[in-house]
Amino acid sequence: MQDVTITINGDIVTGTIDERTLLLDFIRDVAGKTGTHNGCLEARCGCCSVEVEGDIVKSCNVLALQVAGRSVTTIEGLSKERLRPVEHVTSQSLAGMYAPLEAMGADVNDLHPVQVAFHQCHALQCGFCTPGMVMVMKNYLEENPEPTRDDVRTAIAGNLCRCTGYQHIVDAGMMAAETMRSQPDNSRPAPARPAHDH
């Protein structure tokens, strides 16, 4: 057993763990962030993808010890402000089309453009692959703001989805790329939080 500290979405998280603990399990069990999923544990499905200081890592393929002291972003780190309390449930004033994000007290600006595009393009069905897919897409688009559809396909070739046939995911990638190009300053670093032990 060993003490390990990893910064996750800006929170400093310390845990006493079995040396065999995967980064995936650290995120899920020590930090309590279960949005990062285990779909295979053999580095094939991409459901567990997270960012470690700007690089995409399949967290089932890395020991927690290997990223000790470093900073990790998970799906929960992309939309922190969504947690703002809901003040009012609107009535149906939206004759015609409905915009659920607004109605649930979260506006589009609370979500990362990749999340918004996934929602608008119906790029998720069961949603199990989605967190990994979104993390990979975000990371890719930050470095490649003007991809072709084939580029987007190649970027997510390490992530499996059994539901969508990928078509709407590629659509969402293209839409998100466009939004991100038009608002280059969408990277909102998460504010540091006081450290707490788990």
Next chain:
Amino acid sequence: MTQAPARPVASGVAAKLVGQSVPRKEDLALLTGTARFIDDIRLPGMVYAKILRSEVAHARVRSVDTSTALTMPGVLDAMCGADLVGKVKPWGDLMQDLLVGDHTPFAVDKVLYHGQELAAVVASSRYEALDALEKIEVDLDQLKAYVDPEEAIAPGAGLIQEGITYEFGDGNIFDRYKVRIGDIDVAEEEADVVVRQRFTTNRQAGAALDPHGCIADFDSFTGVLTIYSSTQSIYMVRDVLADVLQMPRNKVRVIIPEVGAGFGSKAQIFPYEVIAAIFSMRLGRPVHLVLTRKEIFQSGTARNGQVRYAELMCKRDGTITGYRDYIIHNTGAMSVWGNQVLHIGTNVGMLPYPIPNIRVDGDIVHTNTTPGGALRGFGIPQMIWAKEQLVDMAAAELGLSALEIRSRNVVRPEVFPFRTPMGHVIDSTTIYDCLQKSAEAIGFEEHTAHPTPYEGIGLAVSMKYTSCRHPSFDTDQSAVRLRLETDGTVTIYSSDVTHGQGHATMLSQIVADVLGVGFEKITLAQPDSLNSPFGLGTYASRGAAVLGTACRMAAERLRERLLTIAAHVLDADIASLEMSNDRVYIARLPDSGLYLEILAGIVAYRTHQLPPGFEPSLEATATYDTPTEREGADGSGNLSVTYSGAAHAARVRVDPETGLIRIVDYVMAHDTGVVINPLVVEGQHQGGFLMGMGMALGEDYLYDDEGRLLNASFKNYLAPTATDMPELDHNFEIPAPSLTIPGGQKGAGESGTGPVPAAVGNAVFNASGVRFTSLPITPEKMLLALREKERQGLSVFRFPDDMPDFTGPRTHAEWPEPDLSESVDFDWDSFDEIEDLELDDLGDVDGAP
């Protein structure tokens, strides 16, 4: 809290939501990581169970010893098959006519497939449980394994399932299936062309990324067993589990977490659910049991493989007059659904042709392989793979194009409903138009006139049931309970699990339209057997048609109730009232009226304002059981309430150097009736296509001679990736609203899968001259075939089964009787001799020249 902003008063009538691509309400939780899947649930005091699975496929169990494992650190309990004999009831088909108790939590006397449960441990942590598994001592006596279903029913084959008496089968034949429509002999005699071919299909996994798993939580004081399970059907799990454990059904509570897809592979109960339940009952603690990817491949069920000796009879003008088939249906070592897959897949797979003469015999066969199960398409892709290739073969002999022969035959009645000889009641369809559209969009005529070398076009059409009265499961019902809450919001209760289909959105669209309540005010409760109305579950593409209808009925009942109250309060005539914008109002005064929350408040808190004697209830329930029929003795029957149509056209390119097959264009033209949410339906078709493409070009279970599954991993199980897929932007909907379903909708979930392998197979033939008869069509097979074709100097040929003059057995009656007496006293130490014996006999069986 800040003051809530003044409520804007909407004027006029809100637009209807059915038919619009409303973005899904389930997305937010899934996109941000707050959704809780089975592996995300943590209960206080939860402990972890792990299963030890057999490393061999067929063996007698001499002993399983958990005593050392029990002494390992952190281990709380362990058990194996022998521990449970007489304590739990075996299960199998839940359904009447088919009470086969072939499923047990663990192998007891015999292991039947690689990966079958042998023992399990539960420990404080996953690591401790895994360490303890290694200390379980297992003594097995390996037997000859049967992977090939034809080998399993050849004379002299050893028995796989022993000690079970099948009512209609014998030996390794678990059940038999037959269809007798018209007179096939006359059809054959009078046919101008008969095409015949043996076709085989592969085993495919659902491979939903969210693992199969559960958490069982038994309260030893109340005796309530709560089980959170990643399943498609709560009542199937509850009823079987309660029966297996001999508990009252209201003491078994099944709750659904977020379910990350299933595709049919979670539409049944599994041993792990029973194992977790028993551990929890023995320990009084919550027990977590989530399977690994390898375990899911091994035991999470796979598509039933088939061997089909199929024949199609046609007149000179292309009219299809007869279909004959002898099917060997490989359902694995055991199967809850295997039997049904053959019945339904074959019955519905006859569509979209109203074939007048049909004779089918099927043997449903056990092998030492992964249990067969439901998987997207449910037998239809297998049937279409054979039949639609025969159609192309017949067209070639008749000098017709693939489009001409299909245009002549697809069901296109002048009046609906129309009953086909097979018994399907077609209440509406645009399959003919879908066919024309798909051919046009792929450039069929253009390609036929100017073919490009190594590029080919293939067509295939199918129709998919969108509800199902299973032959041994005489019901097709779903239910919805709606509750108007006291603030004017609405809650939907249903037991049909949404796992990617978007039930919350789809049902809310229906409710919003009927009640005039805001979409955002409607919530779908997670299925929970303690308070959800009884329904069968989510499978058979039933969601839109059956659940959607139950929901519409419940909403209409609630509407009726609310209108009655409003009429009383407003002192108005009920016929003059409308509902929209969260209000009931007098039609000519759309800006006035009573808000739903006021009406709810009256029912809940001010009942003196109700009409005299009016029952103060805010709920309405409806159960919809479809007007479908049971399968007749001749195999005919209308098993589905309505049928979705799918006409697909594929354009493929074959690389003769590498054997690589690339789908460069793919057109899907569908009839899904009234489409509730176009974007969601399009997503279903695209996802359905992915499953079909995986089946056509790469996914398969690979076994060695001893029945070991070699590719239980995404490493070598070839699930399609984004780069394998063509752009799927050639989608067309040509709706023919169902006349039976009140809202006109049809199911969408599986119609995208059915035609894919056949369309690809036909396109590959068109491109390369090779008619593939077995799935999947891999680059290796393509290279082999091209080389063989060249060696034989042929321009077209069939591969690997080239048997145009097939004359083998066409019914099980022509099959040599299995010698049961010999298999019962089988001398397991000398199975080598038997093996030789089979090989001799197999020659006749195959009918190969």
